[in-house]
Amino acid sequence: MDPELDESVVDLNFVIRADVDPLNRVYIEFRLPTYWCAANFSFLMADDMRSAVSALDWVEGVSVVLGEHMYADKINAGLEKGLSFQETFGTEADGNLDDLRQTFLVKAFQRRQVALLNHLTGLGHQPDTIVSLTLAELGCLPVDDEGDRLVRRYLERRPVVGPMRPTSLAFVDAAGVRLGADGFAAYVSGLRRVAVNAEFNGALCRGLLSARFDLETPFVPKPPKRGAADGAPHKS
Amino acid sequence: MYKTAKGEEIFVIDGHTHFWDGSPANQKNVHGKQFIDCFYAYHSNLSPPSEKWEKEKFEKYDAKTMYDDLFVTGYDDMAILQPTYLTDFYKNGFNTTERNSAMKKSHPDRFILNGAFDPRDGTKGLEHLHALSEKYKIKGVKLYTAEWRGESKGYKLTDKASYQYLEAAQKLGIKNIHVHKGPTIIPLNRDAFDVADIDDVATSFQDLNFIVEHCGLPRLDDFCWIATQETNVYAGLAVALPFIHTRPGYFAHVISELLFWVGPDKILYGSDYGIWTPKWLIDKFMAFEIPDDVTKETGSVLTMETKTKILGLNAARLYGIDVEAQKKKIRAGGGYAHLPEAVHAPR
Numbered sequence: 001m002d003p004e005l006d007e008s009v010v011d012l013n014f015v016i017r018a019d020v021d022p023l024n025r026v027y028i029e030f031r032l033p034t035y036w037c038a039a040n041f042s043f044l045m046a047d048d049m050r051s052a053v054s055a056l057d058w059v060e061g062v063s064v065v066l067g068e069h070m071y072a073d074k075i076n077a078g079l080e081k082g083l084s085f086q087e088t089f090g091t092e093a094d095g096n097l098d099d100l101r102q103t104f105l106v107k108a109f110q111r112r113q114v115a116l117l118n119h120l121t122g123l124g125h126q127p128d129t130i131v132s133l134t135l136a137e138l139g140c141l142p143v144d145d146e147g148d149r150l151v152r153r154y155l156e157r158r159p160v161v162g163p164m165r166p167t168s169l170a171f172v173d174a175a176g177v178r179l180g181a182d183g184f185a186a187y188v189s190g191l192r193r194v195a196v197n198a199e200f201n202g203a204l205c206r207g208l209l210s211a212r213f214d215l216e217t218p219f220v221p222k223p224p225k226r227g228a229a230d231g232a233p234h235k236s
Numbered sequence: 237m238y239k240t241a242k243g244e245e246i247f248v249i250d251g252h253t254h255f256w257d258g259s260p261a262n263q264k265n266v267h268g269k270q271f272i273d274c275f276y277a278y279h280s281n282l283s284p285p286s287e288k289w290e291k292e293k294f295e296k297y298d299a300k301t302m303y304d305d306l307f308v309t310g311y312d313d314m315a316i317l318q319p320t321y322l323t324d325f326y327k328n329g330f331n332t333t334e335r336n337s338a339m340k341k342s343h344p345d346r347f348i349l350n351g352a353f354d355p356r357d358g359t360k361g362l363e364h365l366h367a368l369s370e371k372y373k374i375k376g377v378k379l380y381t382a383e384w385r386g387e388s389k390g391y392k393l394t395d396k397a398s399y400q401y402l403e404a405a406q407k408l409g410i411k412n413i414h415v416h417k418g419p420t421i422i423p424l425n426r427d428a429f430d431v432a433d434i435d436d437v438a439t440s441f442q443d444l445n446f447i448v449e450h451c452g453l454p455r456l457d458d459f460c461w462i463a464t465q466e467t468n469v470y471a472g473l474a475v476a477l478p479f480i481h482t483r484p485g486y487f488a489h490v491i492s493e494l495l496f497w498v499g500p501d502k503i504l505y506g507s508d509y510g511i512w513t514p515k516w517l518i519d520k521f522m523a524f525e526i527p528d529d530v531t532k533e534t535g536s537v538l539t540m541e542t543k544t545k546i547l548g549l550n551a552a553r554l555y556g557i558d559v560e561a562q563k564k565k566i567r568a569g570g571g572y573a574h575l576p577e578a579v580h581a582p583r
Contacts, residue, residue: 034277035270070270189533193457196489200453203483207281212273 003044003104005202006111012202013209014045016067025061026053031068033208039071043085044097044104046075102160106174107194109157113171114191116150123147127184136166237563237572238311238518238547246522246544247559249348249551250306250315250514252414252449252474252506255339256331259296268325279511282478287516297510299339307346308574310514312507313548313566314557316348318378318414318449324385333368340372345565348555350376350414353405355397356385362404369408375555376412377405378449381433393433402441412554414447414472417455431459438466445554447504450475451494460497470554471498473546474506480520488526492536500542504551518547 002009009015009030017029028049032042046064053062064079066072078088085097120130123143133141135158138151158164162176169178179187238246258272276294293301306312317336321329329335333351340349351368353361368374382390391398393415405413417431431448438446451459451471463469471494479487494503505521507514526538552559566572 034274036274070267192489192533193460193493196486196493197453197456200456200479200483200486200490203479203486204281207482208274208277211277211281 001045001048001108002041002205003048003101004041004107005198005205006104006108007202009045009049012206023060024058026059026063028053028062028064029067030064031066031209031213033205033212035068035070037069039075039089040085040097040100042066042069042071043075043078043088044101046079047085047097050079105157105160107198109154109160110174110191110194111198112150112154112157114188114195116147116154117171117188117191119143119147119150121188126181128181131169131171131179131181131184133170134166135164135168135170138170237313237575238522239575240522240540244540245563246311247548247552247563248311248313248505248514248518249548249555249557250312250507250509251447251472251504251551252318253302253306253315253509254320254331254511255299255302255317255336256320256510257296257326257328257335258294258330262296262326262328262330264325264327268322268330271322271325271330275511278475282482283512284481284516287513289510294510299342302339302509303343303346305513305515306507306509307571310507311518312346312514313571314346314348314562315509316350316376316506316551316555318350319352320378320380321352321354322383324383333372333374337372345562345569345571348375348557350374350378350412351410352378352380353401354379354383354385354391355395355401356388356391358397362401365401365404365410366408369410374410376414377410378414378416380416382416393437398437399440402437402444406441406443411443412445412447414449416449417451417459431455431462434459434469435462435466438462438469442468444468445470447472447554449506451490451498451503453490456490456493460493463498463502469498470502470504470550472504472506474508475511477505477507477517477521478512480517480524484524485527487524488530491538492526492530492534495536495538495542496534500545501550503546504554505547521547 001007002012002014005012014030014032015028016031017027019027021027030045030049046066050062050064053059066075066079069075074088078085117130120141120143121127125141135155138155141147141151143151158170161174162168162172171179173179173187238248240246258268258275260269263269263272272295276291279294280288306315317339319333319336320331322331323329333349336347337349340347349372351365351372351374353365355361357364365377379393381392393402402413405411415434417434434446434448437444445468446466447470448459448463449472451473453476459471463471476487476490479490491503505518507517522543524538526536531537548559551557
């Protein structure tokens with residue numbers, strides 16, 4: 001996932017190569033919308049890709065390489081050695097990625113929550129009912145297909161803000177505090193800004209990527225590079 | 237000058253323009269190339285196809301092109317020149333106060349010349365700020381907290397040195413502090429998604445105005461909180477406005493949130509010329525209405541009065557421009573000669 005956009009790096013077209021060799025080693029290459037995309041975000045994405053792929057039990061090794069970025073060499077060297085962001089950048093970095101990761105997870109939680117809340121109110125569920133739903137009850141709530149998708153997305157991020165017992169309240173704020181039926185409308189409008197932000201950002205990132213790499217011009221296959229041994233499926 | 241169908245004149249101050257040189261000849265290193273390439277990606281991505289420039293023109297445009305795009309083809313009456321030094325990337329800097337001053341010199345009634353400072357420049361930088369004030373009588377500065385200086389990849393307004401500079405600015409009557417808080421670029425984790433330092437300095441420096449360029453996008457949520465609490469924090473629409481073409485639905489959300497939280501008196505239009513040009517931006521903005529469903533949520537409406545404030549009156553207030561007097565000056569200089577009505581206008 002892109003941590004800030006809460007969208008898949010594959011859907012965003014960031015990933016340009018994902019190959020597996022006969023020894024079950026995985027090779028991933030990715031690129032970003034600008035040469036400047038913040039190094040910490042870039043590192044975070046690479047690190048998450050590495051962890052997600054390593055978690056698959058058949059995988060024997062992972063290589064993640066960032067291309068066409070001002071810090072590509074540094075980040076790639078850090079990734080190859082398995083260093084942390086702080087170790088990779090030394091004194092230039094002044095914080096650790098866990099805080100940043102947490103900030104983004106909370107924002108992702110908020111976006112997913114507001115999408116679900118809007119959907120539930122749209123289906124006619126009243127605020128006082130919504131705020132008193134437990135996780136078990138949310139799981140049984142009759143919803144349409146879109147609602148089902150939104151519930152699943154929401155539940156993926158719900159652990160970010162509090163424990164997930166069946167009797168826990170389904171909807172709490174970023175601090176894990178239950179929502180009130182009274183302040184419901186104001187709470188939702190507050191969350192909407194987080195969502196507007198991210199949507200805007202997503203549009204910008206997609207657009208910049210497509211302008212930078214000219215994704216709009218119809219793809220004309222290039223003649224294969226001489227000496228290209230693996231024939232990896234590159235998009236350009 | 238924008239004229240409505242009813243003949244109302246709307247005085248336009250463009251809060252964000254540049255007269256840059258990003259040409260290969262001026263590039264110091266690969267960063268200089270990547271910087272202008274990135275700007276060009278913004279330009280190509282968000283402009284309507286008919287408004288897209290050739291790369292070469294985009295890298296370096298001449299003074300006449302800029303004048304025509306802003307004031308003849310475009311509806312700007314005045315424009316604020318915001319410098320961006322980037323001396324680590326460009327031999328002569330990208331868009332310095334000195335370079336911009338040539339525009340101001342040729343068209344004094346049209347331009348407001350802003351300076352810049354960087355608190356990491358120490359005593360020498362403070363002296364430079366005094367010199368800018370003396371030479372150009374600047375009323376505003378543009379700060380780029382993400383700019384590199386050697387090993388440093390950015391600074392915060394809350395740094396001790398920043399305070400010294402802001403104190404100096406206050407003494408010199410440089411009241412308008414434009415701060416780039418925009419899409420995530422350059423810095424490492426420092427300052428990467430944070431507008432919190434604005435909150436601190438806006439409280440400490442009540443006599444200064446803080447114009448947050450690009451209204452903190454993509455940190456609009458954080459920015460709105462701050463701007464609501466502080467009376468001297470403004471939103472600059474540069475970069476947000478062009479979305480009116482590619483993503484009008486999202487622009488509607490952004491402008492309605494800004495109107496709701498920040499209010500119509502504290503939002504400033506800016507084209508970010510040469511990334512985008514005033515003509516199409518303002519044509520679209522004047523034709524724009526916030527859709528009903530968004531208005532229902534936020535209660536925000538983009539009235540003609542509000543548009544007039546955003547396009548010029550708010551900036552006029554910040555920079556002490558007497559709109560009627562300024563119109564007379566521009567008209568006397570032949571600045572409205574291209575408008576058909578100017579033939580009959582009193583001289």
